[in-house]
Amino acid sequence: MGIDVGTSNVKVVVMEKNSETALPRVVSTGLSASQGLRRGYIVSPAETANSIRDAVAQAKKAANLNIKNAFISIGGAGLQGVHSKGSVLVSRADHEISENDQKRSISQSEAQLNRNSSSYLLNREILHIFPVSYKIDGEPIMGDPVGMKGEKLETETFLITYPSQHLSNLIKSMELAGITIDDAIAKPWAMSHTLLNRQEKEVGSLLINIGGDTSTIIVFEEGVPISSEVFPFGSNHITYDIARGFQVPLQEAEELKLSYDSDSSIKRKLTNIIEPRLSDIFELVEAHLHKINRVGLLPAGIIITGGGANLPRIDEIAKKALSLPVQLCQPRFCEDPKFTVANPIWSVAAGVCLANLSGKENSERRGITSKSIGNGAKKVIFNWFKKLLP
Template sequence: MARRQRLRDAVVGLDIGSTKVAAVVAEVSQTPEPVIIGLGIAPNSGLRKGVVVDIEGTSRAILQAVEQAERMSGVEITGAVISASGSHIGSLNSRGVVAVSRPDHEITADDVRRVLEAARVINLTPDREVLHIVPREYEVDGYDGVKDPVGMVGGRLEVEAHMVTAASASLQNLMRAVARSGLEVEDLWLSGLAAGEAVLTPAEKELGVVLLDIGGGTTDITLYDKGSPWYCSVLPVGGEHITSDIAVGLRVPLPVAEQVKVEQGCATVPQAADREFELPNPSGRGTRRVTQRDVAAIIEARVQELVLLVSREIKRSGYPGMLPGGVVLTGGTAQLPGLVEWMAQVLDLPVRVGQPSGLAGMNDIVAGPAFATAVGLVRLAARSPVREAAPAQEREPSPGLLERLRNWWQALF
C-alpha cells in the first residue's frame, strides 16, 4: 500500500508496555470521536516493571508496531503521543495562591498560569520532575468549586492541584528509545490517566472511582474525584508475574505458561472447574493431565497479593470519600475469569471491566481492555489545543514538552 503523508487530522497513540507495544492511528474529523484507522502490536522485552532496561530492544518493538500500524492505516507515522509507567511514579495534592494582577480584579489566563506555578513549588530531589499538574478546582476570594475562573472578579485566586512526579532518568530513557525508532515524542502521558480517558465515564470520575490498569509488568492505580485525579501510583505487579508463577508451578516454558493463563486461567480455586487438559512432561517425553483448579491454585496467591496491595494504596491515598463509582479494571489481565468477583468481594466495592467504547471506524480491533491506554492516548491527542489551533503548515514552533503538558491540562480540566 502506498503511504500518504502524515496529515493534520491523523493522531497516533503509542502505548509502550512491559510486554507489548501498541500503536493506534486515528483520524480526527468533525465526528465527536477519533476514527480508528490502524493498529500495530509488537512484543516488547525492553521494559521491566514499566522501566526501560534495553533501549535498543524497546526501539525495535516500537518500530515493529509502528510499521504494522502504517501498513494498516496507509499513514506515514512521524510522531506519537506516548505513555509512561513504572513504580517510580508518585503523586501529591498541592495548593497555590496568588493575588489577582489587574486593577479591576478581573481574573485572566495569566493569573491562572501564575497560580498553577505557585502550586508546583514543592521540594523535589534533583532526580525527579513534575510530569503532570492537574488543576482540580479553584477558589476565588474563599469561594470554592470554581472550575474555570477566567473572567471572574476577585482579589485572591487559589487552586487545588494534583501533581504527578516521575524519575527524570526513566523518562529520558523512554524518550530516547522512541527517538531511536525515528519518531518524535509529541507528548507524554501517565498510562493510568490515558486509560481513564478511554474507559471511565464523566459520572464515575465525578462520584469517585478507582481505575486499575493491570498491564504486563505493572498495575497503574488512578483515583478520581470531582472529575479529576486525586491519587496516582504504580505497583510493580502485573500479568507477567502470573505467567511466571504458572511457569514455575507447572514446570513449563513461559510461552506455554502464557497460553495456559489465557485459556485455562481463573482468579480463585472456588471459581475454577475440574476440567482437565494436557501439558508436556518436564522431561519432554509424553504428556500429563492438569486441571483448571491446579492452575487457579497458582494464580490465586498472586491475585490475593495484588488485591492486598491495591487495598493498601487506596488507604494510603488518604481519600476521605466512599468511592460510589467503585473499581474499574482494564488492561489485558482484567479479562482473567473470576477477577471481578474476587475484587468486589475483598474490596467491598462494585467492580466492572472497562473497555474503550463509543469509537468510530475500525473500533472492533481496539475494543478490548488491553488497548485502553493506546485509545486514551489517541483521544487526548485529538483534544490537544495545539492541534486545533492551526493547520500544520501554519503552526508556530511548538513549546517544550512539559510546557505543552501544562497548557494541555488547563484546557482539559
C-alpha cells in the first residue's frame, strides 16, 4: 500500500505482484480530501490522520484486505535538493576499488556537506543520496567505479533533504491513523517510477508534478536524478484567481477551471486567468534549468503530471515557455502502458508502491539511500527507517 498525503487530497494505492506477468497489478485505490495541511506541510497531525484513515478505509474495503503497513511519500515546500562531494583513498594494496570504497566515498559526501555548512542539516533529514558521477585520481569515469584501479576515488552526489519537524508530524499522523510505516520515499523520486522510462532518464528529462499548493520538479540525466526543486505555486492558486475574477465560491471556481466547455465569453475570461498563472510556473522551471545549465538540453523534454496536468492547454503553454518537447503523462507500471491508473493524481502513491515492489533492480537505480536522524525525532524514526541506513 502506497500513501501520498497532498495538500488537496490523500491518495492511497494498493498494488500486488502478478506472478503470471511479473508486472504489478493495481488492486484498489482510496481518495479523501486533505485536512490539516498548508503548502504541503502538516500543521494538524490529528486532522491529517482523519483524512489518511478515510482514504485507507476506502482502499481496504475495495481490496477486501486488512492492511496496516504502508509505504509513504514525503513532499512539500520544504523538500530540497543539494549537491556534495566526497573522496577517499582506495583501501586495497593493489588499488582495485571495492564496493566498500564506493560506499565510503558516498558517505564522505554527506560528511563534507556538514563541514561546508554546519547548520544546513541541523534541522533537516537526508532522505536519499544519489551518486551522480565519479572520478579516479582526478579523471572522470563513466559508470560504476567498482573493479577499476586507482589511488583516490571521488564521488559527486545529489541529496534530497526534508525538515525534521515536518517529517515528525507526518510520522505522527500515520501513527494516529493506525498505519505502520515500512518505508518512505521523496515524492519526486516516487513519481519517476511511474512516469519515466529508462530511456527518458538516460537522455535527460524533467518531470513536473503540479499539485494543489506546490509544483515539484526532478531532473534526470544518465539514469539518475541530478536536481530537484519545489515551487510555492500550484493549481489551487489558479482556483483562487478564478474565484476572484468571476466572484464565485471556490467550489464553483474549481469546476470552471476543469470544465473549460463554457460559452466563448467565459472561456476567454478563463483563458486570461489560467494561462498567465501557468506561465508563471513554467518561468520558474526555466529559471531552474538556467541555474543547472540545462536550458534546451533535455532531449526527452518535459513530462507533466499531478492534478494540474488536467488543466486545458497546459502542454501548449509549457512548450511555448520552455521550447522543449512536452507530454502529459499517465502512470506507467514497469514501462508497460496498459498498466495504468488513469488519472495522474495517482502517480506518487503508485510510484511509492513500485519503488518497493521493484526489488533489486530498483535499489541499484536509486543508489544508496540513507537517513540522518535529528535528535528530536531520532527514537521515533529509527526503528521504522533503519533499513535505509547504509
